[in-house]
Amino acid sequence: MEAATPNPSHVSQDFEHRIELGFNQLKKEVFNFLGHERASHQKSQQLEKELNVYKLALGGLEAECNRLRTLQSETLKEKKCLEDLMKGNRIVTLIDGDGAIFSKDLISQGQQGGRLAARTLSDSIMQFLSANYGARPYQLWVYLFYNKRGLTDTFNRVGLGSLCKSFEDFVVGFNQATERFVMVDVGSMKEAADVKLKVHLQDDIQLPQTFKVVFGGCHDGGYLACLRSSETSGYRGKLILLKGYTQMAPAIAELDLPFIEIPDLFMTQKLVPVNRWxxxxxxxxxxxxxxxxxxxxxxxxxxxxxxxxxxxxxxxxxxxxxxxxxxxxxxxxxxxxxxxxxxxxxxxxxxxxxxxxxxxxxxxxxxxxxxxxxxxxxxxxxxxxxxxxxxxxxxxxxxxxxxxxxxxxxxxxxxxxxxxxxxxxxxxxxxxxxxxxxxxxxxxxxxxxxxxxxxx
Incomplete structure (x- = not known):
């Protein structure tokens, strides 16, 4: 049996049909590609716009960051200054002038002796602080309270009446030595000096600006309660005792606080009036x-x-x-x-x-x-x-x-x-x-x- 011979026209049409289908498919894919390309181009443009926006934002953030860094640096400097200030450089010295009495040699020199006493007191305290707590810009304040009438009467009774004439000049010299030194007559009221010293101690020791309180009343056990109160309140580290007499009051000596002893500044023994007979x-x-x-x-x-x-x-x-x-x-x-x-x-x-x-x-x-x-x-x-x-x-x-x-x-x-x-x-x-x-x-x-x- 003979095989059927394909019709040439039919073959041609089939081939053309296939070509047309392939062309249409290719055309469709080209159009799809072009569509994706346009979409990609649009997306790319959009992303570029967004990128520019982000670049601008980033530039602003960098500028803000630089500004904040500068502000942080300035703030840290201010903080350090405040911390230094809060540490306190103020040294308050409180002296009971009825017990811590300046030496005869200093009082007898009048104003010159007063200035010398102030300078000796200042130099000794500063040297003690620098040696024990380091060099700092300390500011020294001195408050000395005394009973002038009682003190001069005592001078007369112990044979030191000649000091009464120069004592007033001594006080002037001490007060004029520096603006932060104050020597005040509180009158003859009972314990007037004690009251002032206790109030100053309670107030000044609590201030953050106060680095140390140098207390010149350790001859009198009556100050024990006030000193213990300061200890209990957490201010023991701020207390330094200033010795007048050679011996402290036993109760105050038991506190075992650091102390300053300045040679030849104060009388080392209590003045004892002579027997009336x-x-x-x-x-x-x-x-x-x-x-x-x-x-x-x-x-x-x-x-x-x-x-x-x-x-x-x-x-x-x-x-x-x-x-x-x-x-x-x-x-x-x-x-x-x-x-x-x-x-x-x-x-x-x-x-x-x-x-x-x-x-x-x-x-x-x-x-x-x-x-x-x-x-x-x-x-x-x-x-x-x-x-x-x-x-x-x-x-x-x-x-x-x-x-x-x-x-x-x-x-x-x-x-x-x-x-x-x-x-x-x-x-x-x-x-x-x-x-x-x-x-x-x-x-x-x-x-x-x-x-x-x-x-x-």
Whole structure:
């Protein structure tokens, strides 16, 4: 059987059809390609626009970043300055001028001595700070409070009356040495200097600008509570003690705080007035003051009598001139003879300093005991006084007498009145047992005035 022969026309049409299909397919793919190309071109243009936008934004961000970097640098500098400021470079020096008394040599030089004292104080404190805390731009402030009248009276009583003339000039020189040094007379009010120092300590030590407080009151245990309060509040690291006397108050020494000791700036020992009979009886005894039998004497003292008492700022005795004036009647009476039978009632007429103390007994147990008012101020009872006026007392006796006298209440404070003696008062303004007084709790303590049990 013969195979069918394909029709040439049919083959041609089929081939053309295939070509046409392929061409259409190719055309379609070209058009699709062109469409994708246009879309890609449009997308590319859009992306370029967005890229330009981002470039502009990035440029702005870079400029802002540079600005912030500059601002950060300036802020860090300001922060450092503030931190340095907050660290504090202020040094506050507080001095109780009734205890930390400048040396005789400095006071005797008047204004020049005052300027020298200020310079010595400043140089010594700065050297101490630099050696222990590093060199910094320290600013030193000095506040010194004192009782001028009491201080000059004491100078007279210890034989340093010549210092009274130059003392005012000394104060002027000290105050003029620098604008930040202040030496102020606070008057003779009781504990006036103490109050100011305590307030300054409490306020200044809390300020962030205060780097250190140099406290020149470590001779007086009365500042212990204030110093402990500062310790408890977290300011122990700011405290430095400034020694006046060679020995600190034992309670303050126990705080174990760093201290500065400046040679030849302050008097190293407490001034002790001379015994009122030193010249009259040629006795070497020195007066310090006190007694154990003052409760009876105190109750007999009237306000009028107390106003006439002439004591120094520490309550240590009468002035020598007053002693001479008031001793004259007693000296005239001292020529009378005493018989053994009348000894106990007539000892007020004895020669001053003629009776010896029984060393085996305390002053309060002597027969009769020495008169507190006679030895510490003025006894107005004369021959009617039941206590002795003629004992030969040494410094230890006067010290015992003064310590014991403070165990009795000041009659004016006990009545709720203002003590006109101020710092000159030799009697107690506070109960020695303070808030722990067992007699106060049951209402029988002889210290009855307001706040007489408030001092720690």
């Amino acid at each position: 030193t010249t009259l009886s040629h006795s070497p005894n020195q007066m310090v003051t006190d007694t154990d039998t003052i409760s009876d004497d105190a109750s007999k003292m009237s306000t009028a009598e107390s106003d006439e008492v002439d004591l120094d700022f520490a309550g240590t005795g009468t002035s020598y001139s007053r002693a001479l004036q008031r001793a004259a009647p007693n000296l005239r009476e001292s020529t009378r003879e005493r018989s053994p039978s009348t000894e106990a009632s007539s000892y007020a007429h004895a020669t001053p300093g003629s009776r010896h103390v029984n060393p085996a007994l305390p002053l309060s147990k002597q027969r009769p005991p020495p008169c507190t008012l006679f030895y510490l101020s003025t006894c107005k009872l004369g021959s009617k006084c039941k206590y002795a006026h003629d004992y030969l007392l040494n410094e230890d006796h006067f010290q015992e007498m003064r310590e014991n006298s403070l165990k009795g209440p000041c009659p004016m404070i006990n009545r709720g009145e203002l003590c006109t003696w101020g710092d000159a008062c030799c009697y107690g303004h506070y109960c020695p047992h303070s808030t722990k007084c067992p007699f106060y709790k049951i209402g029988i303590c002889k210290f009855k005035g307001v706040d007489m049990h408030s001092k720690v």
